[in-house]
Amino acid sequence: MMTPERIRAAAPTILVVAVTAGAAFTVGAIGGHLGTTPFAILIGVVVVGAIVLLRPALVGVVSLLAIFNVYRVSAGASANPGAMTGISYSDAALAGATLLAVPSMARTPEIRRLGLPLLGLALYFVALLPTFILNHSHRADAEAFHRFILVGGALVVGAWLTRDRLVKPALLTVMVMGFVVGVVTIISGAAHGFTQPASPFGLNKNYGGALQGDLAVIMIVLGRKLGLNRITHLIGAAVFVGATFATHSRGSMLGICAGLFITIIGGGLARSRVSQAIVVVLTAGLGLFMYNSIQAQMNVPTNEFKLNPIGVRQQVEQEARRIWRTSPWDGVGLKYFTSGNYGHFGSQAPNNVVDNELAESGIIGLTGFVALAGCVGVAGWTRRKDAYVLTGLALVVGHLAHGQVDVYWQAGLVPLPYLVLGMGLAAPPSRDPVERAVAGVTA
Numbered sequence: 001m002m003t004p005e006r007i008r009a010a011a012p013t014i015l016v017v018a019v020t021a022g023a024a025f026t027v028g029a030i031g032g033h034l035g036t037t038p039f040a041i042l043i044g045v046v047v048v049g050a051i052v053l054l055r056p057a058l059v060g061v062v063s064l065l066a067i068f069n070v071y072r073v074s075a076g077a078s079a080n081p082g083a084m085t086g087i088s089y090s091d092a093a094l095a096g097a098t099l100l101a102v103p104s105m106a107r108t109p110e111i112r113r114l115g116l117p118l119l120g121l122a123l124y125f126v127a128l129l130p131t132f133i134l135n136h137s138h139r140a141d142a143e144a145f146h147r148f149i150l151v152g153g154a155l156v157v158g159a160w161l162t163r164d165r166l167v168k169p170a171l172l173t174v175m176v177m178g179f180v181v182g183v184v185t186i187i188s189g190a191a192h193g194f195t196q197p198a199s200p201f202g203l204n205k206n207y208g209g210a211l212q213g214d215l216a217v218i219m220i221v222l223g224r225k226l227g228l229n230r231i232t233h234l235i236g237a238a239v240f241v242g243a244t245f246a247t248h249s250r251g252s253m254l255g256i257c258a259g260l261f262i263t264i265i266g267g268g269l270a271r272s273r274v275s276q277a278i279v280v281v282l283t284a285g286l287g288l289f290m291y292n293s294i295q296a297q298m299n300v301p302t303n304e305f306k307l308n309p310i311g312v313r314q315q316v317e318q319e320a321r322r323i324w325r326t327s328p329w330d331g332v333g334l335k336y337f338t339s340g341n342y343g344h345f346g347s348q349a350p351n352n353v354v355d356n357e358l359a360e361s362g363i364i365g366l367t368g369f370v371a372l373a374g375c376v377g378v379a380g381w382t383r384r385k386d387a388y389v390l391t392g393l394a395l396v397v398g399h400l401a402h403g404q405v406d407v408y409w410q411a412g413l414v415p416l417p418y419l420v421l422g423m424g425l426a427a428p429p430s431r432d433p434v435e436r437a438v439a440g441v442t443a
Contacts, residue, residue, distance in 0.1 A: 098153035120375025127368020135333030158422025189246030209249025259398030392421025
């Protein structure tokens, strides 16, 4: 429970985190909307430099909070969230945090506890070698680095936060920021009677929905362990779930259901039958909404169906599978859909991660992706009694489920599950990472 003494002890760190994260978000928004990239980068360097001098691991906290800012840095690329070119502020923050974290984490007990997930990542990259060699391009090189940072960087930075005892202030701050975004999302949805998808701050509905869904899982499973009282816990969970509904993102709802299912079978909510009942009702409600939404788009004339989201996605997936069949073993190259060589539907990223891996890197690449998922799953399930590990595993599984109906490799969405999983796995098996974080705050 958060006592006044603990709140006073944690306040300076939380304040610094909130101010620096707010500054970073503002800089990114200015650079994204106005195209003033040099100015934004200059301010960003000054802000990051100040943080490094104050406490280096705070850069890791900012990289966690940067998941809210997926505007593009590149002035020559689209500044909008969800654009397929350029690097996002979220990616840049995570890459910078990774560069600082690796020297700090080398040869530490925390990094050794990440051995199995990092082995899975290595196997994935080994499996990508054939497509690198046979379909080499600069975009493939950039995407390989991107995926390495999204998974490996996030794991290491999450472990860094645990080692530096910043888990609790980081998660509480990201919850506060997410709560504000969630409230705005609900208000935006209500303005249209919840008949249109809410996209606050220009965020794509699927991105915004997935982010709110992940925060809902974290709040439901870890809210009380983070020191929130029952009322705050329930209000926070209600806002995150409500915001996910407001976005109309069916994939995000699927992710919530899959994540909460993992927490139930993993024993994360075993001590509270009330919590289990709430989760069952919530899952049923989400499932019913998804079913009715899909049926509404399916029961339309053929010509209209081809133009609605489900019809377009079906055509994109059909084209992705056709492209894969032209090179079944090694695929046609990472980010092939940005090359402009595959027609209208072939210029869109597949909305199914299996189709995406097959088209990009063939059967060999998909085998590597399965190896990555398997290693992460085994590592998480083995340590599932740890609340943080179980939550991270739930988020990873939820994003995999979401990736069956939406683009998988997205900035901001991929790192969050691995950041949380890294926080959990880095802590000694005998000690809950939340308790470790509290001990760090009061030390």
